Amino acid sequence: xxxxxxxxxxxxxxxxxxxxxxxxxxxxxxxxxxxxxxxxxxxxxxxxxxxxxxxxxxxxxxxxxxxxxxxxxxxxxxxxxxxxxxxxxxxxxxxxxxxxxxxxxxxxxxxxxxxxxxxxxxxxxxxxxxxxxxxxxxxxxxxxxxxxxxxxxxxxxxxxxxxxxxxxxxxxxxxxxxxxxxxxxxxxxxxxxxxxxxxxxxxxxxxxxxxxxxxxxxxxxxxxxxxxxxxxxxxxxxxxxxxxxxxxxxxxxxxxxxxxxxxxxxxxxxxxxxxxxxxxxxxxxxxxxxxxxxxxxxxxxxxxxxxxxxxxxxxxxxxxxxxxxxxxxxxxxxxxxxxxxxxxxxxxx
Amino acid sequence: xxxxxxxxxxxxxxxxxxxxxxxxxxxxxxxxxxxxxxxxxxxxxxxxxxxxxxxxxxxxxxxxxxxxxxxxxxxxxxxxxxxxxxxxxxxxxxxxxxxxxxxxxxxxxxxxxxxxxxxxxxxxxxxxxxxxxxxxxxxxxxxxxxxxxxxxxxxxxxxxxxxxxxxxxxxxxxxxxxxxxxxxxxxxxxxxxxxxxxxxxxxxxxxxxxxxxxxxxxxxxxxxxxxxxxxxxxxxxxxxxxxxxxxxxxxxxxxxxxxxxxxxxxxxxxxxxxxxxxxxxxxxxxxxxxxxxxxxxxxxxxxxxxxxxxxxxxxxxxxxxxxxxxxxxxxxxxxxxxxxxxxxxxxxxxxxxxxxxxxxxxxxxxxxxxxxxxxxxxxxxxxxxxxxxxxxxxxxxxxxxxxxxxxxxxxxxxxxxxxxxxxxxxxxxxxxxxxxxxxxxxxxxxxxxxxxxxxxxxxxxxxxxxxxxxxxxxxxxxxxxxxxxxxxxxxxxxxxxxxxxxxxxxxxxxxxxxxxxxxxxxxxxxxxxxxxxxxxxxxxxxxxxxxxxxxxxxxxxxxxxxxxxxxxxxxxxxxxxxxxxxxxxxxxxxxxxxxxxxxxxxxxxxxxxxxxxxxxxxxxxxxxxxxxxx
Numbered sequence: 006x007x008x009x010x011x012x013x014x015x016x017x018x019x020x021x022x023x024x025x026x027x028x029x030x031x032x033x034x035x036x037x038x039x040x041x042x043x044x045x046x047x048x049x050x051x052x053x054x055x056x057x058x059x060x061x062x063x064x065x066x067x068x069x070x071x072x073x074x075x076x077x078x079x080x081x082x083x084x085x086x087x088x089x090x091x092x093x094x095x096x097x098x099x100x101x102x103x104x105x106x107x108x109x110x111x112x113x114x115x116x117x118x119x120x121x122x123x124x125x126x127x128x129x130x131x132x133x134x135x136x137x138x139x140x141x142x143x144x145x146x147x148x149x150x151x152x153x154x155x156x157x158x159x160x161x162x163x164x165x166x167x168x169x170x171x172x173x174x175x176x177x178x179x180x181x182x183x184x185x186x187x188x189x190x191x192x193x194x195x196x197x198x199x200x201x202x203x204x205x206x207x208x209x210x211x212x213x214x215x216x217x218x219x220x221x222x223x224x225x226x227x228x229x230x231x232x233x234x235x236x237x238x239x240x241x242x243x244x245x246x247x248x249x250x251x252x253x254x255x256x257x258x259x260x261x262x263x264x265x266x267x268x269x270x271x272x273x274x275x276x277x278x279x280x281x282x283x284x285x286x287x288x289x290x291x292x293x294x295x296x297x298x299x300x301x302x303x304x305x306x307x308x309x310x311x312x313x314x315x316x317x318x319x320x321x322x323x324x325x326x327x328x329x330x331x332x333x334x335x336x337x338x339x340x341x342x343x344x345x346x347x348x349x350x351x352x353x354x
Numbered sequence: 355x356x357x358x359x360x361x362x363x364x365x366x367x368x369x370x371x372x373x374x375x376x377x378x379x380x381x382x383x384x385x386x387x388x389x390x391x392x393x394x395x396x397x398x399x400x401x402x403x404x405x406x407x408x409x410x411x412x413x414x415x416x417x418x419x420x421x422x423x424x425x426x427x428x429x430x431x432x433x434x435x436x437x438x439x440x441x442x443x444x445x446x447x448x449x450x451x452x453x454x455x456x457x458x459x460x461x462x463x464x465x466x467x468x469x470x471x472x473x474x475x476x477x478x479x480x481x482x483x484x485x486x487x488x489x490x491x492x493x494x495x496x497x498x499x500x501x502x503x504x505x506x507x508x509x510x511x512x513x514x515x516x517x518x519x520x521x522x523x524x525x526x527x528x529x530x531x532x533x534x535x536x537x538x539x540x541x542x543x544x545x546x547x548x549x550x551x552x553x554x555x556x557x558x559x560x561x562x563x564x565x566x567x568x569x570x571x572x573x574x575x576x577x578x579x580x581x582x583x584x585x586x587x588x589x590x591x592x593x594x595x596x597x598x599x600x601x602x603x604x605x606x607x608x609x610x611x612x613x614x615x616x617x618x619x620x621x622x623x624x625x626x627x628x629x630x631x632x633x634x635x636x637x638x639x640x641x642x643x644x645x646x647x648x649x650x651x652x653x654x655x656x657x658x659x660x661x662x663x664x665x666x667x668x669x670x671x672x673x674x675x676x677x678x679x680x681x682x683x684x685x686x687x688x689x690x691x692x693x694x695x696x697x698x699x700x701x702x703x704x705x706x707x708x709x710x711x712x713x714x715x716x717x718x719x720x721x722x723x724x725x726x727x728x729x730x731x732x733x734x735x736x737x738x739x740x741x742x743x744x745x746x747x748x749x750x751x752x753x754x755x756x757x758x759x760x761x762x763x764x765x766x767x768x769x770x771x772x773x774x775x776x777x778x779x780x781x782x783x784x785x786x787x788x789x790x791x792x793x794x795x796x797x798x799x800x801x802x803x804x805x806x807x808x809x810x811x812x813x814x815x816x817x818x819x820x821x822x823x824x825x826x827x828x829x830x831x832x833x834x835x836x837x838x839x840x841x842x843x844x845x846x847x848x849x850x851x852x853x854x855x856x857x858x859x860x861x862x863x864x865x866x867x868x869x870x871x872x873x874x875x876x877x878x879x880x881x882x883x884x885x886x887x888x889x890x891x892x893x894x895x896x897x898x899x900x901x902x903x904x905x906x907x908x909x910x911x912x913x914x915x916x917x918x919x920x921x922x923x924x925x926x927x928x929x930x931x932x933x934x935x936x937x938x939x940x941x942x943x944x945x946x947x948x949x950x951x952x953x954x955x956x957x958x959x960x961x962x963x964x965x966x967x968x969x970x971x972x973x974x975x976x977x978x979x980x981x982x983x984x
Contacts, residue, residue, distance in 0.1 A: 056611030301819030
């Protein structure tokens with residue numbers, strides 16, 4: 006190797022060092038303001054710890070899908086483990102479990118108005134009522150992964166700190182407002198806490214069955230609670246309670262451990278297990294409906310206005326999920342790709 | 355059409371040494387000898403990368419992940435800085451590399467992979483990467499390649515060296531080594547202490563207003579010790595034994611959007627005892643090994659001990675023909691709460707045969723085969739065929755053609771088989787069929803190696819949700835990986851300067867052929883397998899001073915199998931300056947390191963922060979002998 010070659014090599018090296026120092030920042034343009042109504046929000050949970058949760062929006066009229074709308078509108082990601090969202094008044098609340106945040110966005114535009122963080126500890130679900138938003142929290146885990154105290158926070162619209170914190174039993178998950186009562190299912194236990202929204206105190210703790218979760222009101226005004234059952238117990242149940250008298254009025258044994266999902270369509274309850282929809286008729290055994298081409302169902306909701314089911318396939322969390330829209334017999338009408346881990350749907354009319 | 359032409363040219367180039375076999379001027383390959391590491395004579399035809407041993411002990415890298423990223427085209431996935439680091443060789447998965455310490459596979463048996471951030475760079479004396487499928491030689495997991503960490507016998511005399519490093523983010527490393535050999539006995543001790551607050555500042559572009567924040571919950575504390583004894587009772591016998599203990603206590607760095615506070619403690623206890631007995635034209639080698647990993651993840655403890663025994667015999671049957679036969683047995687145990695009764699134990703046996711033959715002076719052929727059993731159930735038969743042919747064009751110019759075909763396997767991990775619910779003892783082993791063709795061009799002090807590889811991995815195990823409501827392991831995926839590896843290494847002198855340069859580039863296409871039905875259509879690139887990856891280093895040595903420039907390029911990669919989110923490529927430049935001097939009549943070395951020189955904001959794994967520019971200084975002292983360098 007002669008002197009010239011050496012110099013050449015050093016020059017190339019020096020030049021490459023120089024160009025390496027120059028960075029290329031490319032922040033894409035933000036999405037023009039879109040009216041996110043009417044239509045269907047899809048909550049895509051994302052992979053745990055990866056910060057890739059998102060919200061998608063589907064327009065049934067045009068069949069257009071807008072992916073990751075929070076990022077598109079606000080220029081930053083939604084959060085880690087986007088667990089749920091709730092609509093109330095002129096706000097939408099997006100709960101990011103892994104980020105310990107609740108994003109309050111403007112209804113219609115999805116513009117972020119505030120990021121709620123104060124006192125949140127593993128937030129799970131939100132429910133709204135009269136300008137207030139209630140957020141269920143598992144609470145924090147200590148050094149040895151033991152849960153401290155689960156609770157429900159009360160936030161006034163526009164406030165930067167919660168106005169009240171109501172202690173509940175372990176693993177507080179889904180929330181449902183019925184009249185002036187808030188039902189909070191404590192998923193690590195067998196209880197549902199009943200909170201009076203006027204006094205913001207627990208007035209009763211109902212003992213149901215192991216793993217209470219999602220709740221729906223049926224046409225008769227009864228509250229149906231899915232209990233996922235004991236670990237590997239194949240003993241999930243649906244327990245019906247009268248929200249006024251707080252009496253248990255019915256129990257259906259499912260003979261399997263369902264996912265914590267529950268929806269009601271024309272008087273019949275539905276949940277999911279693996280690649281199956283579980284149809285729960287009040288009389289008779291639960292019926293499994295296998296959905297073709299699905300890796301693992303992760304979300305189910307029923308759009309009463311159109312008489313359509315929305316199913317979320319998480320595809321094993323290896324990549325983007327899929328939304329399948331079906332008729333009432335689970336015949337596919339439409340399907341499209343969505344974010345990672347679609348766990349639920351919120352209908353905006 | 356143009357593509358075809360290029361392909362034809364490439365094939366001609368690669369086949370040149372074979373086509374010109376009949377030429378008169380042939381160079382002799384190194385004669386096969388019975389000494390040296392026993393596997394090396396049988397790696398004919400495949401790419402082998404040997405790491406510069408100086409970089410282990412006195413280089414700036416704390417762990418193997420950092421060392422590999424800077425010096426190989428292998429892609430290291432860091433789940434944050436100093437956090438879980440897994441390796442993807444030749445477009446395969448993190449469990450597809452066999453990590454072997456003095457002949458013992460030390461992958462964590464429950465997970466079937468290694469966390470390269472837990473393996474200190476200073477402990478092994480020698481590190482060799484055997485690329486591509488190699489189960490015939492290295493047993494399970496050797497699908498994308500094998501990494502061999504070897505100890506070397508000490509040199510005569512006594513030497514002690516001690517060094518202290520301090521760096522950004524309250525990072526401190528103290529290390530010491532003792533080498534002693536007199537007569538028939540030799541001893542080697544290495545120990546280190548490492549700690550880092552790891553609270554590096556970065557701009558959190560994922561928070562409103564992109565605030566500049568400090569990384570929280572990422573502190574690391576590690577320490578370790580390796581003691582080895584070497585004994586030669588007579589000229590024909592070598593006995594060696596070693597003990598390795600490392601521990602790590604880490605907070606787990608959360609993602610840039612996550613608020614999690616978790617921690618993990620890891621402990622590894624390993625031991626080996628090895629004997630080598632040379633006789634006239636034969637070598638008998640026996641190894642006893644113990645390897646135990648203990649993981650305490652947030653209070654949940656799993657312990658995985660493993661005992662290994664192996665006997666092998668090499669015979670020099672005829673000039674240029676050597677055969678090895680051997681048997682290995684392993685007892686795997688694990689105490690993991692989610693297994694039935696909280697534990698498992700099983701035996702595995704391997705029977706293997708390796709052979710290498712020089713049919714003519716410039717050519718060499720190897721044929722190796724292994725049959726292993728897991729609790730009496732046979733794994734796929736794993737043969738390897740390799741061929742090399744060298745051609746000398748001029749005295750200082752030669753080329754060597756290489757060809758290799760293999761079938762490899764990977765036994766499902768203990769979690770894949772025993773975890774309740776979802777583990778499945780009827781899972782098939784993953785298996786891979788692959789081949790490579792390559793050429794090494796040597797011109798004076800320069801060496802260019804070009805390799806094209808192709809392989810298919812079938813029965814790839816992944817976990818998917820089940821109707822019963824839990825996740826379960828299944829033989830789901832089939833993946834085709836193919837690509838190129840190019841490396842160029844050389845040295846030259848331009849008095850008073852001396853230069854050493856090395857560059858590697860790899861192109862990897864790793865395509866899903868079959869998989870989870872929800873992901874159709876197939877053809878996607880595997881997540882976190884960059885198409886382009888490169889590393890380059892240049893050492894400039896001037897008297898007692900040396901300057902190393904190291905550049906690592908990681909190309910764009912997809913973050914999931916959907917192949918829609920692309921993570922930006924990044925290029926990191928590190929500089930390290932070393933100066934040797936005498937003080938108080940002792941040999942000293944002062945080092946200054948600058949990492950991520952251009953302060954590039956990058957993510958290795960999406961939404962996990964990595965540090966910007968950082969510094970470290972080192973002061974080393976060597977007693978009685980030169981510093982353990984070069």
